[in-house]
Amino acid sequence: MVNTFGTLQFTSKICIANTGTVVGPVEKDSPFADSFDEVLSLETEKEETNEQANTRMIEKACHWAAKKNHTQVDKVDVLIGGDLINQLSPTNFAARSLAIPFLGVFSACASSMESVILGCLLLESGNAKTVLAGASSHHQAVERQFRYPLQYGTQKPKTSQWTVTGAGFSLLEKDLKNTPVVTHATIGKVVDSFQTNPLHMGAAMASAARDTIERHLTNTNSKMTDFDVIMTGDLGNIGISILKEMFQDENTGVILQDAGAQFYGDDKFFNAGASGAGCSAVVFFSQIYEQLKKGAFKRVLLVATGALLSPLTFQQGETIPCIAHAIECRMEKRG
Amino acid sequence: MDQQQFQKIIDDKNPKVPYFMNILKAFIVGGIICTIGQLITFFYMRFFPFTEGTASNPTVATLVFIAMLLTGTGLYKKIAQFGGAGSAVPVTGFGNAVISAAIEHKSEGYVLGVGGNMFKLAGSVILFGVLSAFVVALIKTILVNLGVVSW
Numbered sequence: 001m002v003n004t005f006g007t008l009q010f011t012s013k014i015c016i017a018n019t020g021t022v023v024g025p026v027e028k029d030s031p032f033a034d035s036f037d038e039v040l041s042l043e044t045e046k047e048e049t050n051e052q053a054n055t056r057m058i059e060k061a062c063h064w065a066a067k068k069n070h071t072q073v074d075k076v077d078v079l080i081g082g083d084l085i086n087q088l089s090p091t092n093f094a095a096r097s098l099a100i101p102f103l104g105v106f107s108a109c110a111s112s113m114e115s116v117i118l119g120c121l122l123l124e125s126g127n128a129k130t131v132l133a134g135a136s137s138h139h140q141a142v143e144r145q146f147r148y149p150l151q152y153g154t155q156k157p158k159t160s161q162w163t164v165t166g167a168g169f170s171l172l173e174k175d176l177k178n179t180p181v182v183t184h185a186t187i188g189k190v191v192d193s194f195q196t197n198p199l200h201m202g203a204a205m206a207s208a209a210r211d212t213i214e215r216h217l218t219n220t221n222s223k224m225t226d227f228d229v230i231m232t233g234d235l236g237n238i239g240i241s242i243l244k245e246m247f248q249d250e251n252t253g254v255i256l257q258d259a260g261a262q263f264y265g266d267d268k269f270f271n272a273g274a275s276g277a278g279c280s281a282v283v284f285f286s287q288i289y290e291q292l293k294k295g296a297f298k299r300v301l302l303v304a305t306g307a308l309l310s311p312l313t314f315q316q317g318e319t320i321p322c323i324a325h326a327i328e329c330r331m332e333k334r335g
Numbered sequence: 336m337d338q339q340q341f342q343k344i345i346d347d348k349n350p351k352v353p354y355f356m357n358i359l360k361a362f363i364v365g366g367i368i369c370t371i372g373q374l375i376t377f378f379y380m381r382f383f384p385f386t387e388g389t390a391s392n393p394t395v396a397t398l399v400f401i402a403m404l405l406t407g408t409g410l411y412k413k414i415a416q417f418g419g420a421g422s423a424v425p426v427t428g429f430g431n432a433v434i435s436a437a438i439e440h441k442s443e444g445y446v447l448g449v450g451g452n453m454f455k456l457a458g459s460v461i462l463f464g465v466l467s468a469f470v471v472a473l474i475k476t477i478l479v480n481l482g483v484v485s486w
Contacts, residue, residue, distance in 0.1 A: 149439035153415025
């Protein structure tokens with residue numbers, strides 16, 4: 001592995017062998033819905049609490065990823081994952097029942113790519129043969145922790161985003177044929193652009209995304225047009241337009257996309273679009289992964305963006321620091 | 336790119352807040368809620384032995400009860416997204432704040448969950464409501480004693 005200012009180049013062939021994605025009932029109308037493995041019929045999925053439902057989704061997503069690869073979760077060497085709930089309890093509890101060695105990670109909504117980067121490092125160093133990596137979020141559990149009770153009547157501004165109920169996990173293995181390969185990764189910096197509005201996180205996260213993308217392009221000696229798509233996790237409609245403006249590059253139009261802005265289509269009910277660790281995870285590991293596998297995409301940069309705020313720091317008047325982790329995936333010619 | 340340039344991009348891209356429409360919607364929704372409240376007051380005065388002064392207590396209780404039904408069925412949230420302050424300021428907004436917190440924290444049990452968190456949002460309404468009532472009453476008492484106004 002070669003490390004250039006936070007951009008890792010993997011010398012071994014690290015493949016995304018398979019993926020598993022599970023989403024909640026609201027997400028069934030998403031334009032990505034056809035690519036999801038499972039859509040729950042209830043937000044709480046027969047569980048008593050939202051947090052338990054989040055745990056159940058993680059377990060299901062891991063089982064899907066393993067099952068599609070004709071293996072069992074208990075044959076996997078390490079599980080790496082994160083979510084947005086205090087002390088990562090949903091992921092910790094899922095790791096309890098999955099009963100394999102587990103690393104919990106947190107970088108808010110960027111946890112999805114942080115997990116994958118750590119998984120790649122474990123494979124690269126030869127310390128694991130198979131790794132399950134991903135992240136999840138649950139709308140109702142997140143609303144309650146970060147905002148207000150679910151039924152509390154408050155007017156949401158046009159900049160606000162809707163946390164996705166979803167879990168996405170990928171199974172990483174070395175030296176496979178006809179599967180997308182993770183060639184590079186860029187570890188994010190915590191960037192603070194002095195934003196204070198927790199209902200406008202796209203603006204806060206845009207500068208973190210810009211920093212990571214710019215470093216990745218410089219360190220890998222590439223330009224935007226080398227990629228089929230550069231997809232950010234959950235900047236939302238407004239956040240992605242801010243990011244495009246920041247690059248001042250005419251190529252950003254089609255190449256630079258955002259999973260959160262596209263997740264709920266044009267539905268105005270969701271205001272600026274989707275957010276959450278589950279948003280980037282389920283989009284990257286469903287449709288983007290499929291497009292890579294089909295060969296429609298040859299080279300993509302997946303940038304998960306996370307706002308590192310808590311209800312406490314925001315009420316104490318702190319600004320919102322953000323982070324973005326990126327992985328570059330390539331699909332070699334079939335055969 | 337420095338912070339100033341960045342802030343300028345954000346300000347350019349930020350959607351305009353439709354203040355006028357928000358105020359208009361709040362006026363309509365708040366007005367409708369208060370008109371319903373007034374009708375309930377008339378109802379209690381017409382059919383029960385309440386006076387204009389005493390009818391406010393059952394009226395408030397009735398409105399909070401209606402707010403409870405609307406909160407439980409998920410309708411109040413929708414009204415609030417449209418009405419904004421119009422649905423937050425009347426007593427129904429207070430009811431919604433209490434009831435939504437109670438529903439949310441049911442998962443932690445009745446004592447520590449519902450009991451401990453029910454007034455999480457509405458607590459500050461009670462505190463500052465009582466405080467401002469005290470201050471206003473104090474000012475009026477002083478003015479009455481000075482002979483400026485009468486009770």
